[in-house]
Amino acid sequence: MVSFLGEHGERLAGVARGIKKPTAKWVAAFEPLGLVRVTFFGKEQADLKRITRCDLLASPLTLGHLESSLVMACLADLFDRVAREGVEDERLYRLLSACTRALKTRPGQALGILAYAEHWLLHCLGLLPHPGACGRCGGSDAPLVLFSEEQGWCCAACTPAEGPGLLPPGVREHLRRLRTAPAEEAPPLDPADPAQQAVTALLRQRLLAELGGRLRSYEVLWRLV
Template structure:
């Protein structure tokens, strides 16, 4: 069946870049088609009314004209459904939002629908918009991003011997896909020590909803351990640095230093 020339889609704007003399190349994560790149012709002209609609983190409804095979579709109409204005008014919050967008850009595949990932991004942005516990919200997103992208680390059994993990200290290795008991360490695998408390929190985050995160109470040392473990896992699967994460850490360091 021939696809219609013009179609509509709902999406989150992940990023945009100049294209040609006055156009914009926009990267979006759509509800029905996964990651999508589209062009907006003339968007950077002073008379254009579209450029404000294309800010990163905007949730939009748009009409697109299909290109020829191998080309880039063109956005012809666009409407903002949610701008997350409260989030964008706060530098810390918007930097976290951009971090989520960068992760989705890295893990999302073009033309591969993943409504679970789309819903995760929308719900997490909505939660960040009014959340007082942004760090736990980020950890929730990171773990569930791995889960709905097919890279969820094993947290309940040793990935080598397949035995159920008994209470105690264990090891974690993204190289082999998750948690190891102390007697199973594959040669050459990069491993991290995994405390009982960290494993419990990761399991809680795996099973919890965003709303249930308010029940989570962890100390600063445990929070750092969980953050570092998920950071290693994300970097392993993404195979590159996450630039917005560095900016968030710079902000946190400046705030602690009183800058």
């Protein structure tokens, strides 16, 4: 069973017979994030269509770049879960295309590109409030210091200075970089930037929780990177 993200952002899936044999044709076409032209056979309503042809047009794979390959697997997992069969969302295809191009040109920034994709997937799912105004008091000047399930981003003007889950300074600025940069300029991972660390962890946890918890591709990524 192989799944695809269609050009209108819908999930497509079909059965590819015999691709586990080492001599199978099209094996390269089924690597995660490959851009392919695929032909299905089967009735419109058939639950399981058969893949009769699949041609690889482009791949973001950089041979020998482990981190980039692992991130490709994570992105494939994420988009496979966010996309829905029969539901078009063109933003998904645009986002995945942009991230794939960025991975090809900057494989060394793969983890930054993954965090960028996670941010925008949360946005596409409608789970990411705009960080411009505080969700509790409406203010737009004080630093954002908390993310709450009910009120979204909350600012320092209306939030007690001590308590669980408080975020370091720079959250609004990091969110602005994620919102305004194209995928090719996704903020590189910077271990010395506590705001980036906190936002990345928060958004990742939120996205994975929404998608049903742990993903195997992420477990492999953390074991090896």
